[in-house]
Amino acid sequence: MTQGSPPTRPAPSGWVILDKPVGLGSTQAVAAVKRNLREAGFNMKLKGGVKVGHGGTLDPLATGILPIALGEATKLTGRMLDASKIYEFTVRFGEETDTLDLEGAVIATSDVRPTRDRVEGVLPRFTGPIEQIPPAYSALKIDGQRAYDLARAGEKVALQARHVTVFALSLERFDETEGATLLAKVSKGTYIRSLARDIAQALGSCGTVTMLRRIQAGPFDLSHAISLDKLNETGKGAPLEQILLPLEAGLDDIPAIDLDPEQARAVRQGRVLTGSPHEDGLYWARQGTVPVALVELSGGDVRVVRGFNLTDVAE
Numbered sequence: 001m002t003q004g005s006p007p008t009r010p011a012p013s014g015w016v017i018l019d020k021p022v023g024l025g026s027t028q029a030v031a032a033v034k035r036n037l038r039e040a041g042f043n044m045k046l047k048g049g050v051k052v053g054h055g056g057t058l059d060p061l062a063t064g065i066l067p068i069a070l071g072e073a074t075k076l077t078g079r080m081l082d083a084s085k086i087y088e089f090t091v092r093f094g095e096e097t098d099t100l101d102l103e104g105a106v107i108a109t110s111d112v113r114p115t116r117d118r119v120e121g122v123l124p125r126f127t128g129p130i131e132q133i134p135p136a137y138s139a140l141k142i143d144g145q146r147a148y149d150l151a152r153a154g155e156k157v158a159l160q161a162r163h164v165t166v167f168a169l170s171l172e173r174f175d176e177t178e179g180a181t182l183l184a185k186v187s188k189g190t191y192i193r194s195l196a197r198d199i200a201q202a203l204g205s206c207g208t209v210t211m212l213r214r215i216q217a218g219p220f221d222l223s224h225a226i227s228l229d230k231l232n233e234t235g236k237g238a239p240l241e242q243i244l245l246p247l248e249a250g251l252d253d254i255p256a257i258d259l260d261p262e263q264a265r266a267v268r269q270g271r272v273l274t275g276s277p278h279e280d281g282l283y284w285a286r287q288g289t290v291p292v293a294l295v296e297l298s299g300g301d302v303r304v305v306r307g308f309n310l311t312d313v314a315e
Contacts, residue, residue: 009041011050013071013310015245019225020066026057032231033068039235055080055250056217057139061101064214065225072308073247076294080250082188083218084167089209091196092179096206099137100193112205116174122202123182127169131161132194164190179210219252247308248291251284257295257302259287267293268311273302 018029034044034052043049053074055067064087069077093113097104134140136157137148147157165187173181184195193209200207215222226243234240248256255278263273264287278297285292285302294306 009043011042011048011071012037012240012244013073013247013308014069015073015220015224015247015249016068016070016231016243017220017224017226017245018066018068018231019222019227020058020063021228022063023060024228025060026054026066029066030054030068032228033070036231036235037070037240040237040240053077056083056085056214058214059101059212061103062212062214065217065220065222066214067217067220067250069250070244071247072291072310073250075306075308076247076250079294080218083253084185084187085190085214085218086183086185086216086221087192088172088181088183088211088213088215089192089196090179090181090211091200091207092210093200093203093205093207095208096197096200097208100135100197101209101212104137108206110205112203113176114180114203114205116171116180118203119174119180119199120171122199123169123171125202126195126199127166129163129165131163132191132198133161134159134191135193135197162189164188166190166195179207181211185216219250224249247310248284248286251291251294254282254284257283257285257297259285259292261287263287264292267295267302267304268307270304270307274300276300276302 016033020029030052037050038044051071051074053069055069055077058064058066067080094110095106096108098107134147136159140147140159142157142159147159167185167187169182169184171180172183184192186192192212196207196209224245230243234243257276257278259267266273267285276297280298282305283295283297285295290310291308293304293308295302296305
């Protein structure tokens with residue numbers, strides 16, 4: 001593409017799984033993907049351009065898996081937000097900040113330094129369905145305003161407790177000075193900073209998250225992830241294929257059903273298929289290797305949940 005010529009490359013669909021570095025916000029990460037796509041010659045205008053969205057916010061001080069959807073994959077970002085996630089995090093005991101991480105000001109201190117045995121002993125209390133109060137510095141809204149905006153303005157933030165599930169929680173490492181490094185698999189809506197705060201308080205101390213890393217989000221883990229440097233190579237001419245996973249990579253945790261050309265046309269038109277032999281549940285339907293739709297099966301009927309506008313399949 002010559003300098004100044006309009007971008008003409010066809011819009012891609014799929015996933016860029018970024019290993020987000022410290023200091024980069026989720027919105028900034030999406031902007032970095034857009035910038036590199038633009039530099040690579042893709043049309044990024046709102047109408048007819050490449051759609052880009054992320055599948056789960058990460059704090060600027062956190063690192064790890066940030067799924068970024070392109071094109072038709074953006075139809076799955078809501079599903080990615082609902083997916084379970086796995087985090088590794090370190091709680092340093094003795095101080096609590098207003099943000100519950102290293103970004104905030106210290107608001108409480110304690111001389112209590114729990115032992116490894118005490119930390120391991122309290123973890124079952126935080127495994128399974130639990131209630132937690134989200135951090136004051138969170139993106140939740142109170143009367144239309146973000147909680148973190150109110151907190152930064154010095155206002156008292158009172159958030160309601162919410163029900164979440166911690167599917168697994170284990171102690172990975174322990175150091176008397178640095179604190180406890182834990183591994184947690186959690187449901188949608190779980191705040192790791194709140195979990196760390198509550199664990200520290202249950203131990204008669206207080207704590208602050210000094211390290212937070214998301215190592216899995218839905219079907220994506222660190223084996224799928226690329227660095228920011230690798231992403232930036234795309235804007236300098238490296239092929240997009242080296243960083244782009246197909247749309248169906250975001251559906252690896254559910255089974256697929258195969259459609260013949262006639263069935264695929266019907267599903268693309270939003271019609272209900274009848275007489276499916278598969279069990280009830282959520283599936284993704286494909287014609288050949290091309291995703292056609294996310295579908296729900298019930299009583300042999302196949303109904304479209306989300307259709308994909310991918311038609312590059314030989315019929």
